[in-house]
Amino acid sequence: MKKTDKSKMRRPKAETPVGFQDYFHDYLAQRKSMMNTIAEVFQRYGFDCLETSAIENLDALGKFLPDLDRPNDGVFAWKDDDKWLSLRYDLTAPLARVVAQYRQSLPTPYRRYAMGPVWRNEKPGPGRFRQFYQCDADTVGSNSVGADAEMIVLVADILGSLGLENTDYRIKINNRKVLDGVLEVAGVIDESGLASHTDIRGMTFRAIDKYDRLGLQGVRNLLGKGREDTSGDFTRGAELTPQQIDLIVSFLTMKQSNSQKIIDELRQLVGSTDIGSEGVFELYQIMDLVANNPNLRNRIEIDTSVVRGLDYYTGPVIEVELTFEITDKKGRVRQFGSVAGGGRYDGLIKRFTGQVIPSTGISIGIDRLMSALAAKKQNSPSPNSIGPILVTVMDPHRLADYFNIANSLRQVGFRSEVFLGTTRNIGKQLKYADARNCPLAIIQGEDEKTRGVIQLKDLHKGTEISKTATLEEWRLRDWQAEINEHDLVTTLRTKYPSLIYS
C-alpha cells in the first residue's frame, strides 16, 4: 500500500452493501435463542448437525434458482485460478454434494439439520435481501412418505416451540407429480416426462409459482405469449395453447374446503396418468399420517397453487404461511406470508453419482420468522439487553483498582466493565451508562478511596440523568448507596441476584 497514493485517494463510503444487513445486540440475542430452540427440536427428532463451507465449486452447486436474468443465474460466483467458486444459495445443494462425497461413511437414511446464511444474487432493491439465514432438516435416502409427513409434523412442532399458536399458521401441501400429471393430460409433456421443447416444464412451474404475486392474468400471460412488468421488462412465455392454459388454470384455482373432496377431484383430473395417480396417492397418505396429530388439526390443507420456486423438487412440496396480519412501518396492514417450505427432491444427488437417492426436507426462513415473532409478541424483554455494571473512572492513575473491582464482579457472574472513554466527567460517564442501559454504576473517587467505601448508583431506579452534574451533585441523589468496598460483591449478590449472568 502506497502511503503517498493513499492520501490522494477519495475516502471509501461507510455503507452496508446494497441488499445486505448489519445485526446488533438485541436482535442477535433473540435470533440465537430462536435458533437454539429450533436446533433442539431438530435434535429431538433425531437429526444431526452438519455445516458445509459457505463456498462451493460452482459446478457442484448446480443452477436451480429461477432468477435467470441475473449474472450466474442468481448466484454469487467468481473465478478462482482455473475453477469457478460460488457462495451457496441454499443448504440443500451443499447437502447433496456432501451425501455424494461421504456416502460410504454416512448412515442411511442420513438425517441432518443445518443452520446458516445463504446468499442470492438478487437484483438490489429495498427490502430484497441478498443474505439471509435458513434452518433446514432433511432425510436423505428414504422414499417413505413418512419422511415427507414428518417434515410437516416437525415444522408445526418448531412453530409451537417458538410460541406460535396453531391458529397462527397454515401448512399447504401439493405434489409435483400431480402437476406433471396435469401437464401430461394437457399434452405439454409426454408419458416419459419429456417436454415438447426444452424448458417448458420449468417455465410452467415458475409461472404457477408466481400466482400469489402476479394473479391469474399474470400466470396466463407467462403460460402464453409472455408478460411485461411495470418497469417494461419482458418475460418470455411458455407459448402454450389456450386449451392447455385453461386446463392448468382450472387445476391451479381448484379450491375445496375438504381435502378428501380435493383428492377425489384430483384423481379424476390426472387419474389416467401414472405419475399423476402416484402423486394423488402420496397426498392421500400424507394427509392420513398427520390426521391424528393434535398440532395439525385444521392446520394443513392441499393447495394446488403451491409449487415452490426451486427447480429440483420432484414430489410432495410444502409451504408454511403465517396467517396473522401485521402492520408495517408505513402503517399498512399486510399478510406475513411464507416462512418455511420444502419438499422431495429425488434427483439432486444423482447429478453426482448417477444413482437416485430419494430425499426430502424442510427449510425455515429465520429472518422472516424473526420479524413475525417480533410483530406477535411486541417488546418482550430480552435478558441480554441489560448493559454491564459500569465501574466509573474518577482517577486515571487507579485504573488497576477499577479493573480489580470489575473482575471481582465478573467472577461471580455479573456483567461488568470499566469506563474506557476519554472523559473524566462523571455526568458524561453516566450518559454512556445510559446509552448502554447499564443497571448500576460504581463510583470511587479519592475521598471514597480514603474512607474505604464505594458509591453504588441504581441507574434504573434513578430519574433522568442530568448530563452535566458534578460528582457532588450525584452524591446527593437518594437512589445511591454508600457501601464498604469489601462488601461490594456480597451486597450486589444479595440485592441484585437477577443481574447474575450465568
Place this chain on the structure above:
Amino acid sequence: MKKTDKSKMRRPKAETPVGFQDYFHDYLAQRKSMMNTIAEVFQRYGFDCLETSAIENLDALGKFLPDLDRPNDGVFAWKDDDKWLSLRYDLTAPLARVVAQYRQSLPTPYRRYAMGPVWRNEKPGPGRFRQFYQCDADTVGSNSVGADAEMIVLVADILGSLGLENTDYRIKINNRKVLDGVLEVAGVIDESGLASHTDIRGMTFRAIDKYDRLGLQGVRNLLGKGREDTSGDFTRGAELTPQQIDLIVSFLTMKQSNSQKIIDELRQLVGSTDIGSEGVFELYQIMDLVANNPNLRNRIEIDTSVVRGLDYYTGPVIEVELTFEITDKKGRVRQFGSVAGGGRYDGLIKRFTGQVIPSTGISIGIDRLMSALAAKKQNSPSPNSIGPILVTVMDPHRLADYFNIANSLRQVGFRSEVFLGTTRNIGKQLKYADARNCPLAIIQGEDEKTRGVIQLKDLHKGTEISKTATLEEWRLRDWQAEINEHDLVTTLRTKYPSLIYS
C-alpha cells in the same frame, strides 16, 4: 436448464472446494459449546454482539492482508454490476465500517464482540484453510492503555473458562511504536513516520513477522536483497543497508527473562525518538496493569519479535501461544503456536471519516483452539454424540402408530426418530441404530401390537449386533425388556433420565 444437454454433460465431482472443510455433528456440538463459553465471557466484560454481513464493498474493506501475491491481495472479490464486492477477511475491517456508518447512534466507547467465519484467498494447499472462524472483542473510541490491558486479561479469562491451565499458554506483547522507533533510529523512516520509499515500513514489518517460520537468515534476506523459497519463488527484499539490518536484528533477537530489564534496554535503544519512547512507556503501563492478575502471573512477556501480520496495527500488539506440544496425525511432535492475537489500530476508521478513532481488539482463532482443546482433553464425551431412540418399523402400514410413539417420547424431551429407510429387516434397522449410536430401540411387530406391548432394547448394553438376525432371534436376547405400550414413557423416564435432552 436444458434436459437434453444435461444428460450429455459430465457429472460434477462431489468434493469440498480446495482449502475448505465440512463439519459434522460432534465437532459442531463442541464448537457451539466453546463459542457459547467465549460469548459469555465477552458479555461478562460488557461487550455487545454485532454481526455484519459476510459480504462488504471491496473499497470499504480495504487491503490490509500481507498476501500480496494472490488475486485481490488475498481477498475473495468479484464484480457485482458496477461495484466490487468481497468476502470479509477478518472481523475488524467490517467493524471499522460499522463504526463510521453508525457513529451517531453507537455509544462511545463502542464495545462489541463478533463471531463468525472469515475468508482468505490463500494459495490452496494441504492444511491451509480458506475459511475459518474468529471470535473478536474490540473497544472502539478509547485511547486508554487500560483498553489494551483489558484484552490481555480477557483472553486469559477465556482460555481459563475453556479449561486450559495458565501453564498451557503464554501471552506475548510488543508495540508497533517501539518498532517505529527502531526504524527511525536506523534511518529507515524519518521523524514524521515517512519512509524513504513507499512500502519499506510494511515490508520490514512483514519480514519480522516471518521470523518464527523463516528464521533469522530468512528475515535478513527479506530485509536485504530478497529471498528465494524452496519452490523457487522469489520475494523482493526491503533493500536495507547491512547496518540497518543489524540494528533491526539486534532488536528482534532481544531476549530477557525480566520485563523490567527489557523495558530498560528498549528505552536505551529508542529513547531518543518520540514514537519509540511512547511505545516503551505503554508497554510499561500494560505490564503494570496486569501485574496483579493471578491468571497472568508468569504468563505474559514482552517479545520484540511479535509484530502481527496485518498492516493496520499502530500500537500495542498481542499474541497468544499455546505452550503444550501435540502429536499430529503423522506422529510428529509439534508446538501448537498462536491461537489468538490483536492490538491497537488507531487509523482504521479514519479511512472513512478522516478522524482518528483510537481502537484496540483481540481475535481468537476458533478452529485452531478447537484442535488444541481436542488434543488436550482427549475423547471427552459430548452429550450430543448419543443418537436418538430408534422406533423400528415392523409393519409399514402402521407408520402413523410409530410416529405417535416417537412423538410421545419427544414430548418429554427424549431424542427419538422412526426408522425411515427402505429395509424391513430388523437386523439392518439395528445396524442403522448402531451407526447413529442410538441408546435404545423400540420394536412393535404384529404380535406385540395384538398383545399391547412393546419390545425395548438397550443397544448400549447389548453385545455386538448380528447384522442378519431375525426378529425371533432378537426377541431371545436378555438385554431387552417387554413392557406394556402404555407404560413406555413412564418406564423410559424412570430408567433412562440421562437421555432426556432438555
